[in-house]
Amino acid sequence: MKQPIDPIANYEATRRAVGYVPRARADQATYDALGFMSGLEVHQQLLTGQKLFCRCPAGIYQGPDDYDAEIIRHMRPTLSELGEYDGTALMEFKTRKQIVYRIKSRTACTYEVDDTPPFPLNRQALDIAIEIALLSRLKIVGEVHITRKQYLDGSIPTGFQRTAIIGVEGEIPLKRGPVRLIQLSLEEDSCREVSDIGHVRTYRTDRLGMPLIETVTYPDMKNPDEVREACDYIRFLNRSTGKVRTGIGAGRQDVNVSCRGGTRVEIKGVSHTAWIPELTHNECFRQWALLEIRRELLARVPDPAAWKPSSVRVRVLTWGLRSPALRALRERGQIMVAVNLPGFAGALSHFTQPGQCFADELAGRLKVIACLERPNMDHSEAAVPAISAGDWARIKQELTPSDGDAQLVFWGPEEDIKTALETVEERCRMAFAGVPNETRQPLADGTTVFERVLPGADRMYPDTDSKPIPLEDAHIERIRPSVPTEVSARYQQMKTWGVPENCYAYIFTRNLFPVIERVVSELGFGPVFVGTVFGQTLKHIEGHHQTTPDFTYNKVYGLFKYVKEQGLAPEIIRAMLPVLYQHPKMDFESILTSINFKRVAEDEILSKVPFLKEKIRSTRVSTDPSIEPHWIMGQLRTSALGNIGLTGLSKTIEHG
């Protein structure tokens, strides 16, 4: 008998064999060796009053249990062009999910639940989409065709999303060079999931139908940081129009990743761009690891087509099994099935992602496809087995395995056992082929779990409920003047001004460039000062204080204007800003009072300098010459702030 697999040692050994390195130690050479490839689908909600295809208000949300009615639907696969059922379609059908929609009268009408055909497309949304498409240098189509894109997970009650291409073939400039854009589409947003337990998936319909654009890039990004850079750029570009929604969930992206020899895998719904590098790094290595597993399996199993697992129902009492976990499952009426996987020894505990091994790929699919809630399985190479070694020995006896086989046990309700067994076999068979096409759900630690089978290409067809909308040159030219300066030009402008780079992310995320530009050009303040007031002072204040809905960035413009008109020294703005932020309705005069500002003539302040010099010289103990001006500045700062430029004052003290 061969030595049994030590799961932890095997995990570590296979991680080394895959060549996994943490992202901090990876460089371009690492990614070139893996053949890293990535593209983006960046979603951005548009700031409109109403939804895209009905007159419900957009942007009003409910809690998960706040609803007026529930509706139940099931999604059936429809036939594809070749008369075959799509892969995802079949999977979703296999799961036999009962989809429950929670409806609130205020935010959803009969359109959202597919009991009324669509109303004409929201023109405000269309014009914003055109504006962003122009900004992305896309070629605007001559006629907008509403298309149905099938989604069978239930996230849209119709079973498809209405979506339309606005522009094709554009580009955005990145540091390394341009990234090409495939297209920009205008589409309706989907439902928000409330829960997905067993055979019931529940959604709320408040977000459903809100206008959204999707910008799709070519897979031009060659390393994880570039993916983030491209994503940030697209998001900043969208926000630069000032016509998109901000806040949680208003911008989300799907990230496509593959390695050489791998497959396009879509990481869906990444809400923070900061997560992208770690997620793409790990996904690329996961695919690399699956290819390694494939190589090892093919070496052991020469004819994968003939590969077949065997299975047996676990009889806890008859076999005298003692593990408390097994006894508890039996008492809950769950069925347990043991499966022998020929040639899979070492594969189950094979590294796939940090903290995950190949067995997790099986557990993920058992949850999603067979609706078995996790924990749903145990296996012969688990680091912490739920089943005792003695029980495992007894179970293996029933399976009569050969050397080099691996075993697993899964459990669930009787009606799901057949699907579960098929799911295990299907996923193991895929291991011989390499990387399955799938969408994966991102986790905060930078790893992912199985979400769905990736839909096929044939899931798009024309919406017979809508007429095409012509886009004439004249219409596009009417929109063009409102298109803002390109983000890249804004980057360049800030660099030329000398605004520190650590301010950029905050400024572009909140689309503050237009207001900064106005303060600089209309009021004549120095751009570095203005840039840091926004990019550092305001950022800091925002992180430490609460504000009210009355606060707008335009009020900060008002503050600059006031300071200029009053002839105050600009530095006082940094002192007034925290008060303005917390009490946006307070007038500027009161803000000055609240920070104990008193008007003092410049001469009066300067006249105190000789006295203070005298004082420090008579009392100081240190011989350091820099002490003197520092101390004097300290004494004068409060009264000087706003009355005299601090830099000038400091120079006067030093030289005067």
Place this chain on the structure above:
Amino acid sequence: MADDIFQGYKGAGLEVLKKFNVRVWGQAEVETTRGPFQGTVLPRADQDDDRHIVLKIATGYNIGVDIATITAMRETGYKKANYKIPEKQFPVTPGLPAVKLLGTGGTIASRLDYRTGAVIPAFTPGELYGAVPELADICNLTTEKLFAVFSENMGPEQYKALAVAIGREIENGIDGIVIGHGTDTMHYTAAALTFMVQDPPVPIVMVGSQRSSDRPSSDAALNLMHATTAAGHGGIAEVMVCMFGPTSDEYGFLHRGTRVRKMHSSYRSTFRTIGDTPLATVTRAGVKPIKQDFKPRRRDRKAVIRPFFEEKVAMIYYYTNMQPDMIDSLVEHGYKGIIIIGTGLGHVNKPLYPAIERAVAKGVHVFMTVQTLWGYVHMFVYDTGRDLMAKGVVPLENMLPEVAYIKLGWVLGQTRDRDEVRRMMLAPINDDITPREPYNGYLVYQGGVPEVEEFVRKVHK
């Protein structure tokens, strides 16, 4: 058909395709003032303008290119697509009931041509099996396409042909009949078949769908399963309409053909029984009667087929200030019967009286129903009603207007004798007139009321 290579294109759009020698289904590179576009040229829908050319681009989406912006076009390849529903042999299972699906032209099961958006109906048992494989677990299905007309074009010819076909199927020993039908006029056909096929020994179930089956959330598949279950296994041998109960995918209703009406333009749960409860609910598990007084399934093969219809029958919806010439012109054009849909309890304004008198004098049969749909005609309550009856207008109790129209056509197809027409119209057939209205026959709740809101929140709509 030389023009077929430019399918759907006309006028200026057609000229552009001809000029650059690019065909429909050709892969094209298009140079425009907005930049280059690439894709497969798709057919153009007839009702769309002639200013755009439709392309399917590589990502599967369709876009239109404005011909005013086109500077050059080049065909780089050609690939015509042909689509059909895949046929799979419908399996015959011994022991399952034999059900016949009669097609009228409505598409209960269909799929879209992904490129053009055209609907390809699925109809043969093999096609239906490909689309709804569960049907094979319910019955042994055979199909016959009687005609291909849209719901709104169904009329007397089709009613009669259907009745005859049903009679033939019953004679041949079928266990149940399903009729696929567009939903808009389904209740007219349901009434017609109730009168033309009396006392059938097996269920006759009409079914349609409010969302075509090319949609994943379509009601078509479930409706078909419900209808075949009701036809093959159900014990109610009447003409019925089988459509969604709630808008949720939960259960279907079986409505009596004489009391059913389409009540919403687009809801799935659009069919309602008016003035009574539905006959039964149906799920894949079987039929569960709500009413106890239905006509049960029988083993014999007898049915009375009476395929008659007089086409010169009209239905007029009374509105305030209706002019007498509305009725005079019907009489002038040779109409033999008029159903008035009167206000409230069954009234029209005084200026119409002489016209009604003239009509009756010319032998036209005039009957009264109500716009409220629910409730009875009560012409004794006010003088106006009594006046109208004196002038020969016959109140039809709580018969629904569309049912009254169909019934009058059917009666006048058999007799013109005034007393006999009146007797036949008032002799109830399958509850077209009910002797009483149960308290739960009229339940049109209004939203906003706390107890209704509570109900709606608890019970799936």
